[in-house]
Amino acid sequence: MPRRFDNKEFKRVSRREILKLTPLVALGAFAIPPAQDYLLGRGVAFTDWVSDKLFRRGHLAPTYPDSALTPLDKFAFNSYDTNTPEIDPDWLLEVSGLVTRPGNYSLDDIRRLPKISQNTRHVCIEGWDLVANFAGARMSDFLNLIGADMNARFVYVECADDYYESLDMEAATHPQSLLCYEMYGKPLQAGHGAPLRWSLPTKIGYKSAKYLTSFKVTNVLTRRSYWGDQGYSTYADI
Template structure:
């Protein structure tokens, strides 16, 4: 009688284990995303992400591609158009004494009155105003093209930026290509009436290829420049919003 055959003990498959380890190691690069979990790396990584987004969307911007325009029947009623001031809705300053200071790389720097600005060709357009929060309104805007004003003051449009200062300490800056866009306005009228204080009297930006926080109100100074000083890029941008903010 033969003894029952001994059961073979489970053997480890070393080749299989080695292959598993190799394959596991191969997907380890995905752990690099874990860097986002460390506060030390988080800010520089997210800053790089926003900078890359701004770079990419600057490349995406087409100077002659127009923002959609709308029929008068599609306008948001003026009384429902929100006043979205960051601080004070009606900054204290003398409207009658107001002038626009034009500075930087221009042939004719100095103080410009509203009458001088209104003497430039007037554009009237119904465009969408989109807030970074996600809401939007369709407004009617009247004003002069930024490009016409830049031409009138002899600006060097090869420079990179146009920056703005406001009566309420808000400040903004936009890229030259967006400033020269045919729908980019220095706006002094909404719905056929002079701007009211809440909407930025006497002069505001209306650049329909940019988000709402770029549409500076109560503009007091315009500068053509190649350098944006740190902390002078824009009120919200300096707190972490995207600078290009193009739509």
């Protein structure tokens, strides 16, 4: 509403109004490096927390007809710092942690589990995505096979190329989370993570670790995620 002021009163009122905006000064904390790291870390953690609350285990990722598949040779994959590792012909998956049947599991042990083949979207953190065919055993079946403690919080894997990744139990037991050994009906190619990789349609691409060598069920993570420990979201739900 319009009002009449003299100069002095206007100054007083202006000062009071400007003071109301002073909380904005707190934004300056983002300019101080240690505070900035902390605050941005909190921001990502909050986003992950919200995502965790919104995660619906029963909600399936969309699947697509074969006609929607991106051809295998157009499947981009990022080999990060290291080269594609050599595959050990006597490859075994080392299982440890909160499981009743720890030990080494061969690819045939995993192949004996019911095979799931699905056309799902693989979304990269960079922004590209494609629809690909992945086949393998449900991770929940494998967790039953090894007698995992289903109340444990995390599943943690290490890879032949020193990559490592973790997954909360809720996502690990999602019906579309696979221990994948085939793509497009053929055994995994070297670049795509032979002999065994994760395929997680509910997670962003970098969570789908390749060249798995060890598999651990645990409540405590010393390392969370190769990219998550460098600043990406560890939760990385999509």
